[in-house]
Amino acid sequence: MATTPAFDIIFFGGTGDLALRKLIPALFYAHQSGTLNKDGRIYALGRKAVNNEAYLALLEERVKPRLGDGVDESTWQGFTDRIHFLKLDADRAEDYTHLAGILGCDSNRVTVHYLATAPHLFTGICGHLAKAGLNHPGTRLVLEKPLGHDLASSTAINQAVGQWFTESQIYRIDHYxxxxxxxxxxxxxxxxxxxxxxxxxxxxxxxxxxxxxxxxxxxxxxxxxxxxxxxxxxxxxxxxxxxxxxxxxxxxxxxxxxxxxxxxxxxxxxxxxxxxxxxxxxxxxxxxxxxxxxxxxxxxxxxxxxxxxxxxxxxxxxxxxxxxxxxxxxxxxxxxxxxxxxxxxxxxxxxxxxxxxxxxxxxxxxxxxxxxxxxxxxxxxxxxxxxxxxxxxxxxxxxxxxxxxxxxxxxxxxxxxxxxxxxxxxxxxxxxxxxxxxxxxxxxxxxxxxxxxxxxxxxxxxxxxxxxxxxxxxxxxxxxxxxxxx
Known part of the structure; x- marks a missing residue:
């Protein structure tokens, strides 16, 4: 299988259960199979003030055991070299400015913002991303369910997100x-x-x-x-x-x-x-x-x-x-x-x-x-x-x-x-x-x-x-x- 284009994937809620149980392991398997572009970076965002070493230690404790007994150490090391933890408060505009400075402004690079957070945060996150210049033609937005509690709340979220991202940029995920x-x-x-x-x-x-x-x-x-x-x-x-x-x-x-x-x-x-x-x-x-x-x-x-x-x-x-x-x-x-x-x-x-x-x-x-x-x-x-x-x-x-x-x-x-x-x-x-x-x-x-x-x-x-x-x-x-x- 051909490798992906160069990318940055940013997990909002990077210390959460979904990221640790499903998302990080999924990317490890893609890395292990050689599917991920070598120029692919993974950013895990969270509100806790921990450093990168502490986050990698968390992955060693919580993620690595899920991968089975046959994990090659050099492969694991190569995978974790891609990963960077950043402290980010979803409500603080200055944190997004800091994120933009780290990611850079390469509009030809695929950037995936994965919102593995509570739905009530979606609107604010999307607005901050756009205002910080983190929405360009190569940007994709992944929204986890549940997307709202009923039709009215679902419509409100979609309309709010739609202020900043086009329908062709929005990936509403259903893992089934x-x-x-x-x-x-x-x-x-x-x-x-x-x-x-x-x-x-x-x-x-x-x-x-x-x-x-x-x-x-x-x-x-x-x-x-x-x-x-x-x-x-x-x-x-x-x-x-x-x-x-x-x-x-x-x-x-x-x-x-x-x-x-x-x-x-x-x-x-x-x-x-x-x-x-x-x-x-x-x-x-x-x-x-x-x-x-x-x-x-x-x-x-x-x-x-x-x-x-x-x-x-x-x-x-x-x-x-x-x-x-x-x-x-x-x-x-x-x-x-x-x-x-x-x-x-x-x-x-x-x-x-x-x-x-x-x-x-x-x-x-x-x-x-x-x-x-x-x-x-x-x-x-x-x-x-x-x-x-x-x-x-x-x-x-x-x-x-x-x-x-x-x-x-x-x-x-x-x-x-x-x-x-x-x-x-x-x-x-x-x-x-x-x-x-x-x-x-x-x-x-x-x-x-x-x-x-x-x-x-x-x-x-x-x-x-x-x-x-x-x-x-x-x-x-x-x-x-x-x-x-x-």
């Missing part, structure tokens, strides 16, 4: 879109005559998209209690995955061609009426239980969570897309914390054969389905019916398995690594456009409003389960069940 298996979904759909004719209402019975986590809210109780699963996961990750499944073939793989088709899907989502919210959505909140045999506390006992909180840690809903390709096909979306296992997957359930020629299998739900696993491992499984060994014509379900780890011997970039490289190279296709984000908020807001207006409290579920029983009822009314095999 950087996963190899998600991008392979496009290859499966649009690169194979086997699937494209079947990818429509005549042949698909339902679609299920699940992002389940074993973890609770951890140290994010204060943030999460203001946010909830619908805002945190569904309006971003799950809707983006839905768009990738349901979009029409773009005219090309150019950034706006892909994002135009995703926007069409969001605009085609059937709005929720009050009746729909009451019958086609499920809110949940985990209570005490066990994960892998270890007792865990309920949500209301988590640190910094209100004891009477109605915040949902689980949400499931049935969505419909009102267009020619998907009319009548239910899309079931589900996400939750403290679930039975950590898994993210897309399941395409095809319709059953019109005439049962063979004896019915024991599993009445068995049939043709495509299961695209995003985590913890990435794979694609095609399930189909075969003859059971023996002297009868009974059927059984089996599958063809494409395991990415065993099939592809070349190293594969992780999601953040791929997306950071795309930012440096100026590729926008895997990042949300502002109108996409606004449309997503417009669709989920009636759900939030109805929950609030009708005081719909979350149903409790035991930590370590698959969520409230009502979630299974949502599918059973459509003659379906959740895919829960491992």
């Amino acid at each position: 879109l950087g996963k190899e298996s998600v991008q392979n979904l496009l290859a499966i759909r649009f690169g194979n005559t086997l699937f494209e004719p079947l990818w429509r209402r005549e042949w698909i019975d339902n679609v299920q998209i699940t992002i389940a986590e074993e973890l609770g809210v951890e140290e994010r109780g204060e943030f999460y209690d203001r946010t909830g699963a619908l805002r945190d996961m569904l309006q971003s990750h799950l809707l983006q995955l839905l768009c990738m499944v349901a979009m029409e073939p773009p005219a090309s793989m150019s950034e706006d061609a892909v994002r135009d088709e995703k926007l069409k899907v969001l605009k085609s989502l059937k709005p929720f009426s009050t009746e729909d919210v009451l019958t086609k959505t499920v809110r949940g909140q985990y209570r005490n239980g066990a994960i892998r045999g270890q007792a865990v506390t309920g949500y209301l006992d988590e640190p910094h969570v209100a004891s009477d909180s109605n915040t949902e840690t689980f949400v499931a809903l049935q969505a419909e897309i009102s267009n020619w390709r998907w009319a009548g096909v239910p899309f079931f979306l589900r996400t939750g914390k403290r679930m039975q296992e950590r898994v993210a997957e897309i399941v395409i359930n095809f319709r059953h054969v019109p005439h049962a020629l063979f004896p019915a299998p024991v599993d009445q739900q068995a049939g043709n389905k495509l299961v695209i696993r995003l985590q913890p491992t990435e794979s694609v499984r095609l399930h189909f019916m075969t003859k059971k060994p023996g002297d009868t014509m009974s059927l059984q379900s089996t599958y063809l398995n494409l395991d990415f780890q065993t099939m592809f011997k070349t190293p594969r970039a992780d999601a953040y690594e791929r997306l950071l490289l795309d930012v440096i190279r100026g590729r926008l296709a895997l990042f949300m456009r502002g109108d996409e984000q606004a449309q997503a908020w417009s669709w989920v807001e009636p759900i939030l409003a109805c929950w609030d207006r009708h005081s719909i409290a979350p149903k409790t579920y035991t930590a370590g389960s698959w969520g409230p029983a009502a979630s299974s009822g949502l599918l059973s009314r459509a003659g379906a069940t959740w895919q829960e095999e491992t």
Whole structure:
């Protein structure tokens, strides 16, 4: 793979959890593979008055162990030589002037400002960057979710940021879109005559998209209690995955061609009426239980969570897309914390054969389905019916398995690594456009409003389960069940 252009990448929030867990390791892997230009510098910004040596010691303690046992010392040293820590108070204009003096004014050099901070700081940071001369034609701005709390706050942030940066400079990141298996979904759909004719209402019975986590809210109780699963996961990750499944073939793989088709899907989502919210959505909140045999506390006992909180840690809903390709096909979306296992997957359930020629299998739900696993491992499984060994014509379900780890011997970039490289190279296709984000908020807001207006409290579920029983009822009314095999 060709190296990137020369760059400076500046992490606002460089001492934060995201930078240490995801961003710095992602750049290390890119450095290790030789993908980063030798003239590439990494700046970590933070409010703490620590020197560069102390920050590198923090990386040695917090980041290096995450990279595995095979880290070559000379490679690590070469990587850390790129890194510089700078003290910066996001509200102090003079700190940005100092930053500008360090970075210089080379307008031909790619400069990436990555805002891994609280969203309420975005507007001020962008204004200070522009006033300090840190916005030039080679500047890119990366915004981490959540981008606002609702449509109004999201619009306000986008408008404020838009005073200083053009849409072509703004990279709204959703790391799920950087996963190899998600991008392979496009290859499966649009690169194979086997699937494209079947990818429509005549042949698909339902679609299920699940992002389940074993973890609770951890140290994010204060943030999460203001946010909830619908805002945190569904309006971003799950809707983006839905768009990738349901979009029409773009005219090309150019950034706006892909994002135009995703926007069409969001605009085609059937709005929720009050009746729909009451019958086609499920809110949940985990209570005490066990994960892998270890007792865990309920949500209301988590640190910094209100004891009477109605915040949902689980949400499931049935969505419909009102267009020619998907009319009548239910899309079931589900996400939750403290679930039975950590898994993210897309399941395409095809319709059953019109005439049962063979004896019915024991599993009445068995049939043709495509299961695209995003985590913890990435794979694609095609399930189909075969003859059971023996002297009868009974059927059984089996599958063809494409395991990415065993099939592809070349190293594969992780999601953040791929997306950071795309930012440096100026590729926008895997990042949300502002109108996409606004449309997503417009669709989920009636759900939030109805929950609030009708005081719909979350149903409790035991930590370590698959969520409230009502979630299974949502599918059973459509003659379906959740895919829960491992």
